[in-house]
Amino acid sequence: MRRKLAAGNWKMNGSLSAMAEVQALCEAHPEPKVDMLLCPPATLIWPMASMRGEHPLAVGAQDCHPEDKGAHTGDIAAPMLREAGATAVIVGHSERRADHGESSETVRAKAEAAHRAGLLAVVCVGETLEEREAGRALEVVGEQLAASLPPGSTGETVVVAYEPVWAIGTGKVAGTEEIGEMHGFLREALRKSHPEAADAIRLLYGGSVKGSNAAEIFAVPDVDGALVGGASLTAEQFSPIVTALEGA
Structure with a gap:
């Protein structure tokens, strides 16, 4: 049986003072019935992993380079993320695909790098509004999935996150x-x-998952959790999502 997962993507937000929110979240769910994952900016991975103590909250990263090391100024390798305390990494988020021109082949290479480092790869797929209105949503997402997932992926090495681009942050x-x-x-x-x-x-x-709509979304078959953006930045907003998932 698949264990539910409440994951948060902080994107380019957060500072050391935000660790108070993480502490509050851990206190609100001392023994969570679902997996909890927060992916802060790389600068906060070590502080977050250090302050959680014995709490089962997992800490992840938001991206990694396909190579394990090398002359790649400004990039971070998966083994480095692992050493900093991460156990997961998001790859292929629509913002990376759009802002940095990442192809599904690049996403797969990053997922493979995550696997080599022992990190869970959260592989993102999703269509734009134009693609959905053209009736191509399933086609586009199917192509992304096929090209982004490494061969031999398992439930222990990969999570797939469907995020319709038109619903992210809107x-x-x-x-x-x-x-x-x-x-x-x-x-x-x-x-x-x-x-x-x-x-x-x-x-x-x-895609704009909140405490107010989480229960309805989690009742849908084959929805095993959520990848949450803005609502994951505070315990007040993320905790109700965790609670809704625990009751799903």
Whole structure:
């Protein structure tokens, strides 16, 4: 049975003072019934991993380089993230795909680097509004999934996060029927490409998830949790999402 996962992506936000929010989150969920993961900026990985103590909160990164080392100024290798205290890394987020021109082949190389370092790869896929309105949502996401997942991926090495680009940070949320259709499609695609691991790989939904809509989203079949952006920055906003997932 897939264990639910509440993941937070802080993006380019946060400072050392934000560790108080992490402490508050840990205190609100001392023995969580679901997995909890926060992915802060690289500068906060070590402080966050250090201050959580014995709490099972996992700390992740937001990106990694495909190579394990080398002359790549400004980049961070997966083994470095692991050494800093990370146990997971997000790859292929739509903001990386759009802002940095990352292809699905690049995303797969990064996921493979994460696997080599012993990190869980959170592989992101999602369509733009134009692609959805053109009736190409399933086609686009299916192509991204096929090209982004490394061969041999398992439930222990990868999580897939579906984030419709048009719903990220906009306040718009895909309807439950749209979410259900896409997550069902992703599960079937995994059964074809990774038949032995398909039912073990967790599928997250991301896109303006809040405490007020989390329970409805988590009731959709094949939604195993969420990848949350802005609402993960404070314990007040993220805690209700965790609670909703625990009750799903």
